[in-house]
Amino acid sequence: MLLKEILKETHSSDPRGIADKAEKYVRKQGYEYSYWGPEVEFFVFDKLEVNTMTPYHGQSYKITSRESPWSAEGAGYALRLKEGYLPSAPGDSLMEYRNECVDVLSNNFGIICDAHHHEVATAGQCEIDIRYDTLVNSADSVQSYKYIVKNVAKKHDMIATMMPKPIALDNGSGMHVNVSLWKDKKNLFFDANDKYAEVSEPARYFRGGVLDHASALAAIVAPTTNSYRRLVPGYEAPVYISWSTGNRSAIIRIPAHYRGEKFSVYK
Numbered sequence: 176m177l178l179k180e181i182l183k184e185t186h187s188s189d190p191r192g193i194a195d196k197a198e199k200y201v202r203k204q205g206y207e208y209s210y211w212g213p214e215v216e217f218f219v220f221d222k223l224e225v226n227t228m229t230p231y232h233g234q235s236y237k238i239t240s241r242e243s244p245w246s247a248e249g250a251g252y253a254l255r256l257k258e259g260y261l262p263s264a265p266g267d268s269l270m271e272y273r274n275e276c277v278d279v280l281s282n283n284f285g286i287i288c289d290a291h292h293h294e295v296a297t298a299g300q301c302e303i304d305i306r307y308d309t310l311v312n313s314a315d316s317v318q319s320y321k322y323i324v325k326n327v328a329k330k331h332d333m334i335a336t337m338m339p340k341p342i343a344l345d346n347g348s349g350m351h352v353n354v355s356l357w358k359d360k361k362n363l364f365f366d367a368n369d370k371y372a373e374v375s376e377p378a379r380y381f382r383g384g385v386l387d388h389a390s391a392l393a394a395i396v397a398p399t400t401n402s403y404r405r406l407v408p409g410y411e412a413p414v415y416i417s418w419s420t421g422n423r424s425a426i427i428r429i430p431a432h433y434r435g436e437k438f439s440v441y442k
Contacts, residue, residue: 191314191315194310194314197310198309198311206356206357206358206363207357207359208309208357209309209310209354209355210307210308210309210353210355210357211307211308211309211313211352211353211354212289212304212305212307212353213304213305213313213320213350213351213353214304214350214351215305215317215321215337216300216301216302216350217300217301217324217336217337217348218298218299218300218336218338218341218342218348219240219269219272219299219301219328219333220239220298220333220335221240221241221248221332222237222238222239223237223239224237224239238298238342240297240299241268241299242254242259242267242269242298242299243298244256244297246298252265252266252268254266254297255297256296256297257295257296257297257345258297259294259295259296259297261292261293262293266293268299269293269299272327272331272333273291273303274291275327276291276303276323276324277291277303280303280305280320280323284316286305286319286320287306288304288305288306289304289305289306290303290304291303291304294348295345295346295411296342296345296347296348298345300348305320307353321337338401339397339399339401339402339405340405345410346410346411346412347404347410347412348405349405349412349413351428353430354381356377356378363378364377364378365378371420372420372429374429382418382427386416386417386418386427389416390416411423412424413426
């Protein structure tokens with residue numbers, strides 16, 4: 176077999192190959208496709224200083240951010256802990272940075288972004304939302320996204336990180352993923368007759384599967400020690416194996432911003 180043919184093959188344990196097999200399984204079950212809309216959160220710091228001493232004396236680090244209440248650079252315009260959601264300038268100092276990231280994503284990589292904004296934490300927590308797409312395409316977009324936001328930050332002498340909980344006593348970063356299953360150009364997760372959340376029976380089965388396998392899925396969606404520093408009550412992190420339309424501590428949240436069939440594409 177030629178090398179170029181070998182390189183085209185997908186390893187059975189390759190994450191992208193697994194996603195591709197999942198899409199084929201969806202079609203085999205009689206559905207057309209599923210849509211996945213990732214919302215990736217991350218921090219952008221001005222400086223990160225790490226002081227590594229001998230193993231007997233420990234390790235320390237210092238985060239500098241023009242927005243944080245503890246950095247001198249933020250004097251006068253600092254965002255207090257847990258009060259960073261959607262501030263206007265000059266509190267939000269990263270609007271132009273996010274604009275540049277979106278420009279690169281859309282113009283150079285063809286990745287459409289729905290929105291971007293400052294997130295809840297201080298010290299430069301951001302979110303850029305990618306428009307929903309099929310599973311493999313969305314996963315590819317997230318990988319490109321991570322590469323772009325880090326390199327645009329580097330261009331401006333800043334540091335971008337997807338580390339789940341870099342700051343104590345403040346909200347951490349995660350990735351919400353909006354999911355829907357489709358057939359005959361209809362969102363099968365939507366049911367107008369369900370008065371509470373407008374979700375269908377297939378959606379309830381899907382939700383039940385996620386809840387049933389939540390403990391095992393934690394090894395994939397929360398793979399690091401730092402992940403569990405984020406997963407604590409009080410910081411809008413998913414700490415309960417439950418679902419809700421409004422409780423941000425549930426691992427599944429049904430979007431309830433808008434109601435009706437014309438908005439069902441986001442459910």
